[in-house]
Amino acid sequence: MGLERKIYFDNAATTPIRKEVQEAMCEALSFYGNPSSTHLFGRTSKALIEKARKNIAKELGATSAEIIFTSGGTEAINMILKGAVCALGITQIITSPTEHHAVLHTTQSIEDEYGIRVSFVKLTPKGTPDLNHLEKLLSEFLSDEKVLVSLMQVNNEIGNILPIERVGNICRKYNAYFHCDTVQSIGHFTFDLSRIPVDFITASAHKFYGPKGVGFAYIRKGINVKPLIFGGEQERGKRAGTECIHNIVGMEKAFLLAYQNLDKELTYIRDLKYYFIQKIKKELPQVRFNGQSGSLNESTYTIVNISLPVPEKKADIALLFLDIRGIAVSRGSACQSGSVQSSHVLRAILPEEQWYEAHLRFSFSIFNTKEEIDYSIEVLKEFLQD
Known part of the structure; x- marks a missing residue:
């Protein structure tokens, strides 16, 4: 059946947990004191x-007070978008049609609940937000309007990279707040938040070999947002609820290891992506790369999104065909699994006649090998020949 092989190419959905992270989490489970208690157990x-907050902040060029721990990227995004609207008097939000649903559904909810206008920046032909159009949108707002821009640094389906420093400078020019969804880039790219003009970023540990159920929000010093969750004064009053100590410790360990090994691991995974692209071009020239995912410079080194020359209705069959042979890939965002609609990202960037092709996302990690790529492409060839 092929299940003697277990090949995991769905790392954009979630990554395996490093062994060192598992060990750190197990050790942290012995510290059972409530962190809000004033006795020795609580203080420990x-x-x-x-310590985790300080170490994460230091690596990012932030201060400890600017890091708020959450249950993951989705909560952090909701906290920032809704909290900023309530606390900062935001009247306009600008985002893009290819954002993660954590942003798109939240901004829709804000629009419905608060009557705030949401505008969408146009996309380039390859699916990256058009920064000339972003500037045009910002220039059209009145001087007394308060605007929040929310754009992701790395698209989770096609891997396109946003130049966040340039976006931040545009936002500063027009006195707009800038939130960047960095869930797919934290742990994979370096940051210096003391220099990058961004007001908010969001992260999730399970995207960089850490545990699920924990992440953080960065909120620039001097900017206030209202809490999303009430009931306690934890996380500097920004997020009520007893902190999950072992998850936070696990995230800290994963985060520090990601940056200690970044150069070596980036080079290794980038080489895998290059090998995959070249192998596809040679063995399956009829396959098309979506967005900028076929580029090593314009997209993240972890993601490739391809269109197969078969109808979309066969996409699930392709997933099953690969799965039976021990290969895990996806059609796109894991948060859309079970949806009968095709990817909103690909619908936004592809001509309508290409919407109904079968699309697959391969995403790579430090645990993958070229041998796994060779085998996977042979299986894809077999599927397309049937």
Whole structure:
């Protein structure tokens, strides 16, 4: 059946947890004191949390007070978008049609609940937000309007990279707040938030070999947002609820290892992506790369999104065909699994006649090999020949 092989190419959905992270989490489970308690047990737990906050902030060029721990990227995005609207008097939000649904559904909810206008920046032919159009949109707002721009740094389906420093400078020019969804880029690219003109970023540990159920929001010092969750003064009053100590410790370990090994691991995964692209071009020239995912410079080194020359109704059959042979890939965002509609990202960037092709996303990690790529492409060839 092929299940003697277990090949995982769905790392954009979630990554395996490093062994060192698992060990750190198991050790942290022995610290059971409530971090809000003032006795020794509580202070010991609190110290672990604050150490993690300090280490993460230092690597990002931020201060500890600017890092708020959450249950993951989706909560962090909701906290920032809704909290900014309530606290900062935001009257306009600008985003793009290819954002993660954590942004798109949240902005829709804000529009419905608060009557705030949401505008969408146009896309380039390859699917990256058009920054000339972004500037045009910002220039049309009145001087007394408060605007929040929310654009992701790395698209989770096609891997396109946004030049966040340039976007930040445009936002500064027009006095707009800038939130960047960095869920797919934290742990994979370097950041210096003391220099990059961004007001908010969001992250999730399970995208960089850490545990699920934990992430963080960066909120630039001096900017206030209202809490999304009430009931306690944890996380500097920004997020109520007893902190999950072992998850935070696990995220800290994964985060630090990601940056300690970044150069070596980036080079390794980038080489895998290059090998995959060249192998596809040679063995399956009828396959098309979507967005900028076929580029090593314009997209992240972890994601390739391809269109197969078969109807979309066969996409699930392709997934099953690969799965039976031990290969895990996806059609796109894991948050859309089970949806009968094709990817909103690909619908936004592809001609209508290409919407109904079968699209697959391969995403790579430090645990993948070229041998796995060779085998996977042979299986894809077999599927297309049937």
